Amino acid sequence: MLNKIMRFPGFRSKAFTMSYDDGAVFDERMLDVMNKHGIKGSFNICSGSISDPEQIVKRYAGHEVAVHGREHLALARAVGADAVADILDDRRALEKMFGRVIRGMAYADGSFSDDIVALLKMLGFAYARTTQDTGRFDIPSDWLRLGATCHHTSPRLFEYTENFLSADPNAVYARYPLFFNVWGHSFEFDRMGNWELLDRLCDEIGGREDEIWYATTIEIYDYTKAYGSLIWSADSSIVYNPTLIDIYMEYRRKNVFIPSGKIINISEV
Ligand SMILES: [Zn+2]
Numbered sequence: 001m002l003n004k005i006m007r008f009p010g011f012r013s014k015a016f017t018m019s020y021d022d023g024a025v026f027d028e029r030m031l032d033v034m035n036k037h038g039i040k041g042s043f044n045i046c047s048g049s050i051s052d053p054e055q056i057v058k059r060y061a062g063h064e065v066a067v068h069g070r071e072h073l074a075l076a077r078a079v080g081a082d083a084v085a086d087i088l089d090d091r092r093a094l095e096k097m098f099g100r101v102i103r104g105m106a107y108a109d110g111s112f113s114d115d116i117v118a119l120l121k122m123l124g125f126a127y128a129r130t131t132q133d134t135g136r137f138d139i140p141s142d143w144l145r146l147g148a149t150c151h152h153t154s155p156r157l158f159e160y161t162e163n164f165l166s167a168d169p170n171a172v173y174a175r176y177p178l179f180f181n182v183w184g185h186s187f188e189f190d191r192m193g194n195w196e197l198l199d200r201l202c203d204e205i206g207g208r209e210d211e212i213w214y215a216t217t218i219e220i221y222d223y224t225k226a227y228g229s230l231i232w233s234a235d236s237s238i239v240y241n242p243t244l245i246d247i248y249m250e251y252r253r254k255n256v257f258i259p260s261g262k263i264i265n266i267s268e269v
Contacts, residue, residue, distance in 0.1 A: 003236070006139070006177050006227045007248040008213040008220075011255050013169030015213040015220050016205050017041060019129050019148060019183045021068055021106050023049065026186035028059055033198050035062070037206025042217040044068035044106035044129070047093035057098055064216035066104030067091050067125075074111035083116065087123065104218045106183075107131070117144045126221050129183065137164060137178035139224055146217070148183040152197060157182070161204050175250075179220060180205075230258065239264050 008015050016039065020027065023045035034041055042064040048071045050056050069075070070090040075083045087105070095102050103126040107116075110131030120128055127143035133154060134147040149160055164180045182201070189195045205212065215223075226245035232238070239256075240263045241247050247258040256269050 003252050005175055005250040006224070007250060007255070008177060008215075008223065009246070009248055010210075010213070011248045011250075012211055012213045013175075014164065014167070014178045014180070014211060015215055016164070016180045017182075017215055017217055017220060019044065019106060019181060019217055021108075021183070021185050022046060022072070022187070023056070023068070024185065024187045026190050029195070030186040030189065030198060031059065031063070033195075033202050037202040038209065038214055039202055039206050040064075040214045040216050040219075042066050042104055042106075042129075044104075045090075045094060046070060046072045046108070047090045047097070048072075050093075050097075053097045060098075064104060064218050065094055065098055066102060066106060066218070067094065068106050069108040072108040074109040075107060075116045076111040076113040080115075084119065087120070091123075103127075104221075105129070112145070120144055126225075127217060129181075129217070131183070135160070137167075137180050139177060139179050143221055146181075148181045149179075150182060152182050152184040152201065153188065153192075157197075157201065158204070161201065165204065165208075181217070237266050239266060 007013055018041035020041060021044045023043060027043060040063055043060055044066045046068050067087060067090045069086040071086055073082060073086040091102055105125055105128040107128055107130055121144060127146050129146045132147040133150045137149060140146050150157055164178060167178055189198055223245060226243040227247055229243050230247060231240040231242060239258055241258040241260055244260050246260050249256050251266060258264050
């Protein structure tokens with residue numbers, strides 16, 4: 001049996017996020033619904049299509065903004081120099097606009113290659129989301145090829161939702177942390193006339209702060225990396241958290257809180 005299990009902040013075992021592309025005006029209506037339910041998301045934006053930066057900064061307050069390519073190039077098919085420019089120009093423009101470091105990305109048209117992944121790594125990107133549905137709640141192992149659980153048009157969306165909500169974190173067979181990640185474009189709700197699908201999803205998932213961590217992708221990435229940075233003694237009696245993030249975990253079925261910068265003697269927990 002696994003002795004050490006990552007928990008999310010507050011010892012929660014579930015994290016939920018939404019990752020939406022293109023930065024269209026319909027994000028505004030989507031954000032109204034998400035904000036009402038306390039749900040956080042990552043919005044992947046093409047800075048080349050922004051006409052009013054001030055309005056954009058206001059729109060995404062409290063959420064993550066990430067790179068989607070300045071001109072939305074399909075990177076795997078682009079000339080190398082154009083791909084580099086599309087990624088870097090977008091990141092520079094968004095960082096300047098928002099005044100923060102931006103390390104997330106979603107591949108435009110879901111297009112990437114091993115070379116693009118290597119490039120993103122070199123440029124210091126933390127994660128990049130693909131357009132591949134995994135149907136799973138796993139913590140990703142390769143964050144530069146991050147799939148989503150599903151697109152919101154998946155016929156299984158509410159089946160996944162039900163599975164996620166009903167999963168018992170204390171069941172011996174299901175003790176890993178669960179990460180539910182839905183992707184799409186807000187303009188699809190408008191085009192398909194199904195905004196009620198977003199209402200239903202946020203209604204079912206939202207308002208459960210005691211059991212679900214509503215976070216952005218970069219927050220979940222940073223937390224997961226911090227957990228992986230814990231330093232353990234060989235007999236697991238002492239653990240050191242060298243990061244700036246407070247860590248929550250289970251060790252031999254006991255909740256252990258490891259504050260940022262602290263050394264914890266496990267036997268005294
Ligand atoms: Zn796109």
